Amino acid sequence: MPSEYRLKRRVQFYETDMAGIVHFSWFFRYLEEAEHAMWREAGLSIAGGSGIAWPRIEASFEFHRPLRFEEEFEVHLRIIGKDARTIRYEGVISKDGTRVAVGRLAVKCVSKTPGEPMKSIDIPPEIDALFQLARDA
Amino acid sequence: MPSEYRLKRRVQFYETDMAGIVHFSWFFRYLEEAEHAMWREAGLSIAGGSGIAWPRIEASFEFHRPLRFEEEFEVHLRIIGKDARTIRYEGVISKDGTRVAVGRLAVKCVSKTPGEPMKSIDIPPEIDALFQLARDA
Amino acid sequence: MPSEYRLKRRVQFYETDMAGIVHFSWFFRYLEEAEHAMWREAGLSIAGGSGIAWPRIEASFEFHRPLRFEEEFEVHLRIIGKDARTIRYEGVISKDGTRVAVGRLAVKCVSKTPGEPMKSIDIPPEIDALFQLARDA
Amino acid sequence: MPSEYRLKRRVQFYETDMAGIVHFSWFFRYLEEAEHAMWREAGLSIAGGSGIAWPRIEASFEFHRPLRFEEEFEVHLRIIGKDARTIRYEGVISKDGTRVAVGRLAVKCVSKTPGEPMKSIDIPPEIDALFQLARDA
Numbered sequence: 001m002p003s004e005y006r007l008k009r010r011v012q013f014y015e016t017d018m019a020g021i022v023h024f025s026w027f028f029r030y031l032e033e034a035e036h037a038m039w040r041e042a043g044l045s046i047a048g049g050s051g052i053a054w055p056r057i058e059a060s061f062e063f064h065r066p067l068r069f070e071e072e073f074e075v076h077l078r079i080i081g082k083d084a085r086t087i088r089y090e091g092v093i094s095k096d097g098t099r100v101a102v103g104r105l106a107v108k109c110v111s112k113t114p115g116e117p118m119k120s121i122d123i124p125p126e127i128d129a130l131f132q133l134a135r136d137a
Numbered sequence: 138m139p140s141e142y143r144l145k146r147r148v149q150f151y152e153t154d155m156a157g158i159v160h161f162s163w164f165f166r167y168l169e170e171a172e173h174a175m176w177r178e179a180g181l182s183i184a185g186g187s188g189i190a191w192p193r194i195e196a197s198f199e200f201h202r203p204l205r206f207e208e209e210f211e212v213h214l215r216i217i218g219k220d221a222r223t224i225r226y227e228g229v230i231s232k233d234g235t236r237v238a239v240g241r242l243a244v245k246c247v248s249k250t251p252g253e254p255m256k257s258i259d260i261p262p263e264i265d266a267l268f269q270l271a272r273d274a
Numbered sequence: 275m276p277s278e279y280r281l282k283r284r285v286q287f288y289e290t291d292m293a294g295i296v297h298f299s300w301f302f303r304y305l306e307e308a309e310h311a312m313w314r315e316a317g318l319s320i321a322g323g324s325g326i327a328w329p330r331i332e333a334s335f336e337f338h339r340p341l342r343f344e345e346e347f348e349v350h351l352r353i354i355g356k357d358a359r360t361i362r363y364e365g366v367i368s369k370d371g372t373r374v375a376v377g378r379l380a381v382k383c384v385s386k387t388p389g390e391p392m393k394s395i396d397i398p399p400e401i402d403a404l405f406q407l408a409r410d411a
Numbered sequence: 412m413p414s415e416y417r418l419k420r421r422v423q424f425y426e427t428d429m430a431g432i433v434h435f436s437w438f439f440r441y442l443e444e445a446e447h448a449m450w451r452e453a454g455l456s457i458a459g460g461s462g463i464a465w466p467r468i469e470a471s472f473e474f475h476r477p478l479r480f481e482e483e484f485e486v487h488l489r490i491i492g493k494d495a496r497t498i499r500y501e502g503v504i505s506k507d508g509t510r511v512a513v514g515r516l517a518v519k520c521v522s523k524t525p526g527e528p529m530k531s532i533d534i535p536p537e538i539d540a541l542f543q544l545a546r547d548a
Binding site: 012013014029032033036040045046047069070 | 423424425440443444447451456457458480481
């Protein structure tokens, strides 16, 4: 797993609200888009595990400037923490080199069997190995 | 199943776009909200069937007037067609008695087994019975 | 302005994701719905000011349990902080008396003139008065 | 204005619902994304006009197959009709060469003055000229 990822994105019309700017709830989706793209770059899918899922346990954003329709921006995502069962990401959103917002996301690894409640488990070794490689690189 | 349903709703901030009005994609969600509420009123859940799902096959809207933040509106939903495997709904959206938009939705009954493609099936008798009752009422 | 508000809500189908639970981005919208409903109860509109807006400066959530389609839940919103230019809210989301998630939202008061950047201003006295009343009540 | 446009896109996690497929409301947003990208390619912005807006008057989709998380798809958008005040688009959504859904969108040109109701107007000559060029090309 690479330890960082840069997602390029453009603001869509339906992401704006009547204040003329991107609704704040969208920033959390931008962060998640970058997370999933980072996984794909490592040859993985966040939804690909056999019975594994990654529910969010914490999510936060500080908003510094607005984003507007058609503006291009970047999400610079980094893994800032990891233990046996959780991964912590930080994503800096910027446009034209100016910081727009900073978000954090913590996810945990769970096993998911249809009809049963999700249960926290250790991150599987094959995924963990990719993180180790990234850390050592 | 009742043959019609009236959903009262208020426009939320995140449903508006930079044009200051509700984004048109939301009208389809309003229609679906009314559909699901109609099912609940009949003691059913659109998601409750054992291995049954109701994918949308057609959806359309004509838009006559905009909706704005905090406005109250009504979705008047009616079943306008039904055959062995499909149901057709029409929803008239109005505010203060004025027609805002008219939508149509066609859904089909499918069996859904994890890992297999969805397969069109006849509407189960117990659901059909409720529709018959509604038609005869 | 009342110092707290309880919003009752039901999970809609389009709020769920392929994990079978409400997508985490929706919790931020639930929190905002409660905020706007609290303002309405005070006879105000978050969008009603002449040239005033309330952009979000911070938003966060801790997620304890998932929410699923058609479940009924409550957002218990409270004002937990206020200074000349900002308001801080906390919202506890629960179902059947069990805590599902806890969110925080900080908003600031800005003046908004078309074509100009938003500028932080003091909360207008007439809005502030309502908060004072609430505090003293 | 080019008379057609091809948008490449990947399904995002938050676009799926508990049925494990893209929620139908998203197809309307995909269509609109292609529309706005087509305008950008022509050097225009759907939101760029001085006091001009393009509200949707009709929107429809027929759904043939589902889209799933991380699948790549294409929106092939074409202008299929135009008169003095309206433009009609058709968008064919496909993945791996297989048709997934077909949508239609009709928009009208309106003048938009803050505080006044929107008023239908003729498409401005400079925008119309681009369409003429496209038609003649």
